[in-house]
Amino acid sequence: MKLYLIAGERSGDLHGSNLTKALKAKDSTLLLRGFGGDEMKKAGVDIFVHYEQLAFMGFVALLTNIFTIFKYIRLCKNDIAEFKPDAIILIDYGGFNRRIAKYGKKRGIKVFYYITPKVWAWYQSRAFELQRNIDRMFVILPFEKNFFKEKCNWDVDYVGNPVLDAIKSFNPDPDFGIKNRIDRSKKIVALLPGSRKMELKRIVPLMAEVVKQNPGYQFIVAAVSNLSTGLYGELATIENVKFVKDASYDLLTMADAAIVTSGTATLETGIFKVPQVVVYKMGALEYQLVSRLVKVKFISLVNLIAGKEVIKELIQDAAQQEQVNSELQLLLSDTHYRSTMLAEYSSIFKTLDTGSASENTARLMLEALK
Incomplete structure (x- = not known):
């Protein structure tokens, strides 16, 4: 089975790596490829594009780098088409990943979203767009489950928070x-x-x-x-x-x-x-x-x-x-x-x-x- 993961930021790379480890622990035959960083690579993902090439923060930065972002969206779509995954796993990074979700849905590929875009904070109407294009949504904040149910009658999965995973597995350096x-x-x-x-x-x-x-x-x-x-x-x-x-x-x-x-x-x-x-x-x-x-x-x-x-x-x-x-x-x-x-x-x-x-x-x- 082949999975394509996309994380566009440092935090997404960390959470993507922990998800990768959990997936591989359950099925060691999985082939994983995608956008991410060093942590995902160490966990076993074949990194096509490093997130550092996509780390633009804020409206102004996004606008001034819009052509670069669209270039990487095209590259991502082409790589997905060539890789032919059984599912696409999107990790946060809403602006980029919403477009990939739409693309995956059109091609008949299952689309999973782990760590939802913060549509509850702004652009709440985008909840309906996500509902159209996402096969399964995995949210990490308790109130998000209620938000999607009340906003568009969508039952999403609250899975707990990955920050706790990282902290529970942390071993302090005594020195x-x-x-x-x-x-x-x-x-x-x-x-x-x-x-x-x-x-x-x-x-x-x-x-x-x-x-x-x-x-x-x-x-x-x-x-x-x-x-x-x-x-x-x-x-x-x-x-x-x-x-x-x-x-x-x-x-x-x-x-x-x-x-x-x-x-x-x-x-x-x-x-x-x-x-x-x-x-x-x-x-x-x-x-x-x-x-x-x-x-x-x-x-x-x-x-x-x-x-x-x-x-x-x-x-x-x-x-x-x-x-x-x-x-x-x-x-x-x-x-x-x-x-x-x-x-x-x-x-x-x-x-x-x-x-x-x-x-x-x-x-x-x-x-x-x-």
Whole structure:
């Protein structure tokens, strides 16, 4: 049996690799090919295009690279036609994968979607498009199942959250602190600015301002190895800042608090029980467009899952040094504030913990292909 997987981002590569391992554990004869990254390759996927060639974030970046994106959509369609898979497995990356879903449906190929596009946040009418083109949808947030049922009477599968899979299988490095010369006598603040260049460009200067106001804390940046240190700007020159690469989980096991760019990292930080504040900025034009389209109250997964504000979100004009620093002091010094947040984290964990998302999804996919 042949399967074609498509992941267009770093997080999708990680979740795609865990899904691949689960699929191969159930059927070692599977042939897998597609778009992805190093983790999927290590798991056994023949990578046709690396996701780094597709990592465009935001409306402006998408518009300026639109011809490149359409080129890769054409390449993807041609490769699928040549590979002749029994099913296409789409992993997040909505703008690209929605087009491939339509293509697969027209060619009579089964189409599975793992980690749905966030149509509940904006463009809710696209739920109907997904329903037309997807044979089976596997969602990872509890409220998504209710959304699709209420919006278009579509029964989708809630399989659990793959972030829990990754964290449960994580083995902390006992020598992490020593290797990175982390000063445990100081409070440790994790900085998670994301892995996209445009996010770094807007968030790093803000983080640097906060760091300079707090020389008594040890700030540690969760960097990624595929980005040059130069992208972290002034943070790389400040004395009480250290960098660790591809080790955010190890960092979170030691952190007293965190400043996080919205994304999967907010949920990971919550599961590691680290008090956090979320900061996010985008271009002015992009913000105006997004603010008119968004249908949800929050941007962080922690708050979305809880259905209320558990962690402070400082977005756009609210993402200023004074506000971030004020929240950071609360996170580090207010015992009641911290304990309330940690209790909410525990409730979220219980909601998400339904077993292995990767194994649940692999089982359901293979059953559907029998």
